[in-house]
Amino acid sequence: xxxxxxxxxxxxxxxxxxxxxxxxxxxxxxxxxxxxxxxxxxxxxxxxxxxxxxxxxxxxxxxxxxxxxxxxxxxxxxxxxxxxxxxxxxxxxxxxxxxxxxxxxxxxxxxxxxxxxxxxxxxxx
Numbered sequence: 001x002x003x004x005x006x007x008x009x010x011x012x013x014x015x016x017x018x019x020x021x022x023x024x025x026x027x028x029x030x031x032x033x034x035x036x037x038x039x040x041x042x043x044x045x046x047x048x049x050x051x052x053x054x055x056x057x058x059x060x061x062x063x064x065x066x067x068x069x070x071x072x073x074x075x076x077x078x079x080x081x082x083x084x085x086x087x088x089x090x091x092x093x094x095x096x097x098x099x100x101x102x103x104x105x106x107x108x109x110x111x112x113x114x115x116x117x118x119x120x121x122x123x124x125x
Contacts, residue, residue, distance in 0.1 A: 023048070026056050029067045032074075095123050 030036070030044045047055035060067070099120065106116045 026059050098123050
């Protein structure tokens with residue numbers, strides 16, 4: 001019988017950890033949500049505090065898809081920022097990026113046509 005108690009205890013510890021993880025994810029999503037105003041955020045937090053199981057379950061049912069979309073957008077923003085930082089630090093920009101930058105400088109009048117063509121030939125040659 002003691003082995004069953006051990007398994008039951010492990011299961012309960014796992015469920016407690018899963019509950020805490022879910023609660024933190026829901027509360028952080030409530031605060032990070034840009035489409036909720038202050039009153040909406042307050043009501044959701046109040047619902048999660050007063051009736052935690054029901055509040056979290058309703059939040060996941062009602063706003064679960066939006067929660068996934070917000071997490072995906074945040075992950076993409078972080079990935080783009082990391083990629084830009086690495087490219088900036090390494091100094092590795094593609095020729096297309098450099099040409100676009102040169103064209104922008106030419107349009108603004110910072111460089112003239114001759115300088116543009118010289119830099120373009122240097123990049124492509």
